[in-house]
Amino acid sequence: MKSLNLKTLLIVCACVALLAGVVQADPETERQTMVDYFQKKFPNVELAEFANGIYAFDENAREQWIEIEDFPPYEIAIEDGEAFFNTPFANGRGYADCFENGGIAVRQNYPYFDSSKGEVITLEFAINQCRQDSGEQPLPWMTGELAAISAYMSFTSRGNPIDVQISNDDSGALAAYAAGKQLYFTRRGQLNFACSHCHVQSAGLALRADPLSTTLGQATHWPVYRFKWGEIGTLHKRFKECSEQVRAQPFEAQSAEWRNLEFYLTYMSNGLEINGPASRR
Amino acid sequence: MLPRSMRTKSFVLTVLLLSVIPIASVADGTQAADSIERGRELAFDRRKGNCLACHAIDGGDLAGNYGPPLLLMKSRFPDRDVLRAQIWDASVRLPSTRMPPYGRHRILTEDEIDLVVDFILSL
Numbered sequence: 341m342k343s344l345n346l347k348t349l350l351i352v353c354a355c356v357a358l359l360a361g362v363v364q365a366d367p368e369t370e371r372q373t374m375v376d377y378f379q380k381k382f383p384n385v386e387l388a389e390f391a392n393g394i395y396a397f398d399e400n401a402r403e404q405w406i407e408i409e410d411f412p413p414y415e416i417a418i419e420d421g422e423a424f425f426n427t428p429f430a431n432g433r434g435y436a437d438c439f440e441n442g443g444i445a446v447r448q449n450y451p452y453f454d455s456s457k458g459e460v461i462t463l464e465f466a467i468n469q470c471r472q473d474s475g476e477q478p479l480p481w482m483t484g485e486l487a488a489i490s491a492y493m494s495f496t497s498r499g500n501p502i503d504v505q506i507s508n509d510d511s512g513a514l515a516a517y518a519a520g521k522q523l524y525f526t527r528r529g530q531l532n533f534a535c536s537h538c539h540v541q542s543a544g545l546a547l548r549a550d551p552l553s554t555t556l557g558q559a560t561h562w563p564v565y566r567f568k569w570g571e572i573g574t575l576h577k578r579f580k581e582c583s584e585q586v587r588a589q590p591f592e593a594q595s596a597e598w599r600n601l602e603f604y605l606t607y608m609s610n611g612l613e614i615n616g617p618a619s620r621r
Numbered sequence: 622m623l624p625r626s627m628r629t630k631s632f633v634l635t636v637l638l639l640s641v642i643p644i645a646s647v648a649d650g651t652q653a654a655d656s657i658e659r660g661r662e663l664a665f666d667r668r669k670g671n672c673l674a675c676h677a678i679d680g681g682d683l684a685g686n687y688g689p690p691l692l693l694m695k696s697r698f699p700d701r702d703v704l705r706a707q708i709w710d711a712s713v714r715l716p717s718t719r720m721p722p723y724g725r726h727r728i729l730t731e732d733e734i735d736l737v738v739d740f741i742l743s744l
Contacts, residue, residue, distance in 0.1 A: 530721075530726050530727075530728060531721040531726070531728070532712075532721055532722055532726060533719070533721075537719045538719075541719060542687055542719060545685070545686050545687045546685045546686050546687065547674050547675065547685045547687050548673065548674050548683050548684070548685045549683055549685070550685075552687075
């Protein structure tokens with residue numbers, strides 16, 4: 341009897357381990373699956389082009405966009421951002437002291453999972469962290485000075501392939517990735533949509549006159565000057581807009597939930613080049 | 622032959638019937654036309670049905686193609702209840718649906734859904 345129980349237990353254990361193995365996210369395999377899915381769905385779109393959102397496949401919108409890029413509406417934000425970036429804090433330190441390589445050409449390494457803190461650090465989060473470490477007030481997350489500094493830092497990183505690291509034996513990073521992924525695939529709001537309903541299954545189709553972008557490339561080009569906003573805004577401003585669109589209560593900008601979401605979303609764009617800041621209609 | 626009084630009676634009755642029927646059916650007709658019109662308004666209103674966000678519908682501008690065009694609906698939905706159920710909560714028929722559950726999530730009231738169904742069946 342006792343040995344039978346032990347045997348059952350062993351079998352149960354083996355099954356649980358097997359299940360865990362199946363359930364455990366393997367980010368690299370999942371990213372490859374996502375890339376394959378979109379390459380099959382858009383056989384005429386080159387991989388690098390996905391970094392341009394809807395302009396990768398919508399010919400009409402693309403023409404307008406190329407014209408707009410001749411006089412980019414985000415140029416002022418880059419200039420302002422550079423000035424803010426180079427203005428020292430009251431204690432004499434500055435942003436350059438907080439980042440590797442003086443903060444130049446580093447965006448491709450964000451977000452990353454900080455094992456000592458046990459949380460995802462996005463570039464915007466790190467910018468405000470830097471200020472607070474020097475006794476400065478944090479800046480509002482979605483527009484204005486912080487978005488401008490972020491735009492300048494993206495600009496210096498243009499052309500660098502996104503390189504979000506998740507080691508398969510870093511359980512904290514894997515859990516943050518899995519949480520972000522779950523958020524992307526979970527229905528929310530009165531209209532009951534997950535991000536994936538619009539940006540995976542329906543990518544390329546149009547809501548009214550708005551074609552929907554693909555998950556692949558959604559995180560390469562932030563912050564964005566959006567004509568509808570009339571200003572430059574961060575990725576979390578877009579998260580807020582999409583949440584409100586499905587009448588869901590948005591999470592807070594830079595909440596743990598949305599930093600995890602950004603971690604997942606940016607990982608999906610690994611290998612694509614940073615091309616921010618960008619303009620979107 | 623009927624006695625005169627009876628004849629008059631049946632004549633009056635016939636006249637009455639003949640006159641009532643058309644009036645009743647005209648009334649029905651305007652009522653139906655009215656509910657189709659109200660259904661159309663609800664379906665097109667961005668803060669109500671907003672069906673055009675996803676479906677091409679005759680008479681509507683700037684439609685999306687997120688969902689299939691809505692046409693020939695009477696032949697595709699001979700059973701009114703099936704159509705109503707699709708709008709009330711499409712996930713019952715298709716768990717992976719990409720259409721909002723208008724009834725289950727109270728995006729529209731029950732009366733509003735009935736009017737939208739009247740309109741959709743007129744397409």
